[in-house]
Amino acid sequence: MTAPVVRPDAALEPLVASIAAGDRDAFQQLFRALAPKVRGYLLRLGADAGAADEVTQETMLTIWRKAASYDPALASVSTWVFTIARNRRIDRLRRARRPEFDPNDPALQPDPVEGADVAHEAAETGQLLRAAIQELPKEQLRLLELAFFHDKSHRAIADETKLPLGTVKSRIRLALVRLRDRLKDETR
């Protein structure tokens, strides 16, 4: 198999739009771009090769079925795919649906009305974040990665790294503050 082309995220959006219209070529392109990443994510979380393949397949099939519901204003394509892979993995582990809020729930407390200047294209946010993540101090990046890509809560990370729980929390918080500040600077 040839090395997958790493695409800037915004370039993936038209692919998802084509997939929503039933375009199988677009699906193959998105598969080549993202299935290896999804599989890498699952392997990193400790799945064996068989389970990783299975959940990767389920993730890609979910993308095919739900492409029409993808909203570029809410999440970049990588983020959307990350949430699908995360949820498929949880489904498989627990055989239960991941609890999530429903945007159509009448009991939902609605978002405050935002000014047009605050609205920010999600794909762009994704790009900015990716750049900002690369600039994080190594230690912060490592803890953030542990939080996202190991099946470990903050407490388990503290046990594993032998760092006090408070230190893990404050370093991860520091990393998030940094990322948030970068986004604010860039969007201002």
Next chain:
Amino acid sequence: MIPLAHLSDDVLVDYAAGTLPQATALLVATHLALCPDCREEVRLLEEVGGAMLAERVPEAPADHLLADCLALLDRPVTVQEQPARYCADGVYPRPLLDVLPADGLTWHKRAKGLAEIRLDTGPGPVAKLLKISAGQPMPRHTHSGREFTLVLDGSFSDDYGVYRRGDVAVATEGEIHQPIAGAERDCICLAVVEGSLSLTGPIGRVLNLFVRF
């Protein structure tokens, strides 16, 4: 009304990463339904997850996986999504309704002024709905793990302040506390305990028989 007492960063990170036990994830999802601020935070955290996914070292699957997928694209979907169920009086947001019985709530009396419904969240920490009579103190207790209490209706107060709909009180390991329901009406909350709970004091020892987390 926007909640004043939120979930901390580390809980939201674990929720976005998908590493929380199901009971705790249920509580977070319920808070998110009631809190635009934390929803926005989780959206950002999921973008962090997406950005990290994009940076992952690719692990190419075997060539046949794509062919397998393509062969399955036109297969009709067998699992139908459950139709959404919403709460008529708006007390219980959707994530909770999904684990509540459809044919009405049966409250089990646990002690004077305290009734509960245990929710099905699989193995691990336990999630319960609690109904505390107006003005009634909850039994004094402590726990070996974190305890989260999210107000759905009415209010309660503890040493830190007053909690209303959407607010979450987090008690850390070993902390002894005794929330008191507001006098205005019965207080309904969602409680999750990660670890075992024990009641303290002479009344507590008796109540331990009733309130088993």
